[in-house]
Amino acid sequence: MTDARSSAEPVEANGGGTAAAPFDGLGERPQVWGVVNVTPDSFSDGGRWFDADAAIAHGLELVADGADVLDVGGESTRPGAARVEPDEEVRRVVPVVRELAGRGIRVSVDTMRAATALAAVEAGAEIINDVSAGLADAAMAPIVAETGAHYVAMHWRGHSDRMDSLAEYGDVAADVRDELAARVDALVAAGIAHERLILDPGLGFAKRGEQNWVLLGRLDVLAELGLPILVGASRKRFLGALLPDDAPVAERDLPTAVVSVLSAQAGAWGVRVHDVRGTTRALDVLGAWQSGRRGQHT
Structure with missing residues (x-):
């Protein structure tokens, strides 16, 4: 299901450095990011793609299913996860990034470390997806500015081993917006072009x-910052809470696809998912539905 949409610049696909309008079936659908975990301990896939060859093959399958971007990560950020040694993270991700990018695929590297980000960009990654928005590594922002890569800044308050204790908010939507706004100011001050930034609310x-x-439900509050929003809800615990206690993680894919559709309607620029095929088909249904409402099919 790959097509010309995959060759568009990632941020410019929905009008430069501005937040996307709600998807109405007439314009570009949200960017679909496929997750490639090169880790032995991911909660979502149990290390199925830890071997580089397996990760590359999985990435190619996700592209065939319709992924616009492959997000390659070598360190689990599940609750309670331990940090990976820097050299090991580079060893895991760089061969996968190099092979996928060498095939003309748009690749993002999912890392909190500047050294890993730089190595991945040198291997062909175009986007740096940092769950800490630069807070975990002071060298990250200068590296991003130097490389000119697009940069996903996610809302973050602390590492996986303690983040569950940091979930205290007054108004969660307004607080996340304000904390992301402060990160945007800091990142721009560090030399990152505003139009290269993408925001992630940090679900979970x-x-x-x-x-x-x-x-x-209040993505419009984050959209006030005027930047593209990437929603990463895929297979997370809060979706699992909707299912029977013994449901396998993969059963969260259907709720993820529904969230992806609703996020698109709310103006999300992109969605980051494990089940690319299900998500793209759900978004295609939304596009057809919306076009039908506007009388586009005669």
Whole structure:
């Protein structure tokens, strides 16, 4: 299901450095990011793609399913996860990034470390996806500015081993917006071009279940910052809470696809998912539905 949409610049696809309008079936659908975990301990896939060859093959499958971007990560950020040694993270991700980017695929590297980000960009990554928005590594912002890569800044309050204790907010949507706004100011001051920034509300990171739903229901508050919004809800705990206690993680894919559709309607620029095929098909249904409402099919 790959097509010309995959060759568009990632941020410019919906009008430069501005937040996307709600998807109405007439314009570009949200960017779909496929997750490639090169880790032995990811909560979502249990290390199925830890081997580089397996990760590359999985990435190619995700592109065939319709992914616009592959997000390659070598360190789990699940609650309670331990940090990976820097050299090991580079060893895991760089061969995968190099091979996928060498095939003309748009690649993002999911890392909090500047050294890993730089190595991945040198290997062909075009986007740096930092769950800490530069807070975990002071060298990150200068590296991003130097490389000119696009940069995903996610709302973050602390590492995985303690983030669950940091989920205290007054108004969660307004607080996340304001904390992201402060990061945007700091990142721009460090030399990163404003139009290269993408924001992620950080679902599940220092957020309790109900707080995630508030953020999703109020994406318009984050859109006030005027930057593209990437929603990463895929297979997370708050979706699992909707299912039977013994449901396998993969059963969260259907709720993820529904969240992706609702996020698109709310103006999300992109969605980061494990099940690319299900998500792209759900978004295609939304596009057809909206076009039909506007009389586009005669």
